[in-house]
Amino acid sequence: MLLDAHSRPVKDLRISVTDKCNLRCRYCMPEEGVPPRRHEDLLSLEQLAEAARAAVGLGVTKIRLTGGEPLVRHRELSKILPRLSQMNVFSMVVTSAVIRVPLEWMSIPRVRVAVSIDGLPSTTTSAASPPPTRRS
Numbered sequence: 001m002l003l004d005a006h007s008r009p010v011k012d013l014r015i016s017v018t019d020k021c022n023l024r025c026r027y028c029m030p031e032e033g034v035p036p037r038r039h040e041d042l043l044s045l046e047q048l049a050e051a052a053r054a055a056v057g058l059g060v061t062k063i064r065l066t067g068g069e070p071l072v073r074h075r076e077l078s079k080i081l082p083r084l085s086q087m088n089v090f091s092m093v094v095t096s097a098v099i100r101v102p103l104e105w106m107s108i109p110r111v112r113v114a115v116s117i118d119g120l121p122s123t124t125t126s127a128a129s130p131p132p133t134r135r136s
């Protein structure tokens with residue numbers, strides 16, 4: 001079992017599947033973006049599944065898939081989400097929804113999609129949370 005610094009069991013795991021994102025939220029990303037990573041430096045589908053399997057074996061019950069914008073890898077996520085579901089783990093994809101969420105994900109057991117308000121039109125964001133800017 002995984003324990004945190006206070007000896008509490010770790011049940012949640014966050015896996016960042018990409019550093020790419022079209023938005024530029026001030027608290028996350030510099031205006032000019034970040035130097036892009038090579039695709040081969042990212043976890044492959046198999047590595048993702050292996051990391052998830054190991055984490056589940058250590059007691060993790062929920063995996064959040066984030067980025068950047070995880071939907072830039074939506075084709076790969078469409079393959080990994082059913083595999084995570086078979087591991088009996090809850091998966092949550094956290095997206096700004098600037099890319100359409102594949103509808104078929106809604107029928108995969110134990111899969112949820114959380115839409116971050118960062119993707120909302122700027123008229124609905126407050127001054128305390130400055131609107132993100134999109135790449136032109």
Ligand code: SF4
Binds near residue numbers: 022023069096118132
């Ligand atoms: S949408 Fe998310 S990943 Fe993209 S810049 Fe904003 S906070 Fe960062």
